[in-house]
Amino acid sequence: MGTVHARSLEPLPVPGPDFGALGEEAELVEIEPETKQEILENKDVVVQHVHFDGLGRTKDDIIMYEIADVFKAKNLIDVMRKSHEAREKLLRLGIFRQVDVLIDTCRGDDALPNGLDVTFEVTELRRLTGSYNTMVGNNEGSMVLGLKFPNLFGRAEKVTFQFSYGTKETSYGLSFFKPRPGNFERNFSVNVYKVTGQFPWSSLRETDRGVSTEFNHAMVIDSRNSSILPKRGALLKINQELAGYTGGDVSFLKEDFEFQLNKQLLWDSIKAITLLSCYRLVHSGIKPGDYLGGEAFWAGGVHLYTPLPFRPGRGGFGDLFRTHFFLNAGNLCNLNYGDGPRAHLQRLAECIRWSYGAGIVLRLGNIARLELNYCFPMGVQAGDRVCDGVQFGAGIRFL
DSSP: OOBBBBBBOOOOOSSSSSOOOOOOGGOOOBBOOOOOOOOOOOOBBBBEEEEEEESSSOHHHHHHHHGGGGGEEEEEEEHHHHHHHHHHHHTTOOOOEEEEEEEEEESSSTOOEEEEEEEEEEOOOOSSSEEEEEEEEEEEEEEEOOOOOOOOSSSSHHHEHHHHHHEEEEEEEEEEEEEETTEEEEEEEEEEEEEEEEEEETEEEEEEEEEEEEEEEEEEEEOOOSSSSOSEEEEEEEEEEESTTBBBSSEEEEEEEEEEEEEEGGGGOOOEEEEOOOOOOOTTOSSSOOOOOSEEEEEEEEEEOOOOOTTTTTTTTGGGEEEEEEEEEEEEEEOOSOOOHHHHHHHTSSSEEEEEEEEEEETTTTTTEEEEEEEEEOOOOOOOOOEEEEEEEEEEEOO
């Protein structure tokens, strides 16, 4: 700020005798200069040290992969952003209950004028955790008990045991999961399971035991503003799954493709176009006779979401509801691999199932959503099990 000189002084109330104004004998008073403040937003900084408080059984090497980008930060904003990204990566490992980040100036003999220290205060999960919850999906309710051994060997390994008792199926399984250090998406997992279920289309009680050896590759590009009820953005998901060729009792190659486009229209309305799985018919209810599924399928939908009529509860609870209009179509078939791709596409285009309807959608935060719809199945083939009229659904993924 510099030095400021006062040209005139007003008498200030002070306790004690009144000595009056100083008049012409008053001297110029020099005010102490204020401390100079700097804005560090665009200043070059160096991250000299990264500290961890609260580490116990976690190994240092798995942590170093997740925080390596913090040392590459060049300014304060970059340090904050990369520290936040490192915090998200640490939480994604599933070995910490809580992660806090502190950024401070570097201290010590080796401290640089623009040096910073970043401290991660972590709380590790217990060696054994348990869970109990209920689930509703695919017209089935189930009770799930689970035991988990997180961070078993100190490098984010996880052993999980899960028992599920449902209205249609009872299952239990044991799994081992190990991520690749520095690349969480690439991981190794082994699952051993047993499933017992009552399947009405087969008139038998089936028990499935097996060891599954699978290789999965997934590519996801997601620009949506919300995964539950987006207003804009697109989603592209491609997944390949190879199972059984390195062991196990089931062998298959599976390709999945999913695309979703959302566009905001007038009056806060939203149009959504989706390619996903088949829907609006009874689960496993396509194909005549024994519903054994097929080797290929496609499904698509066009949706229109609008605010509730007359906007009740606008600006509050009413904004969680949307009026829903939809048109869905799809098909399922088996393939003759000697016919070629053109014949395969022709078979998928024959005897298309389609339906339309309307309803109300309730968004439960950014976790799940509830749908209450009235559906009119139209393109139904002989032998399909139709579920028309009022339908209620709860989940996180909808066509």
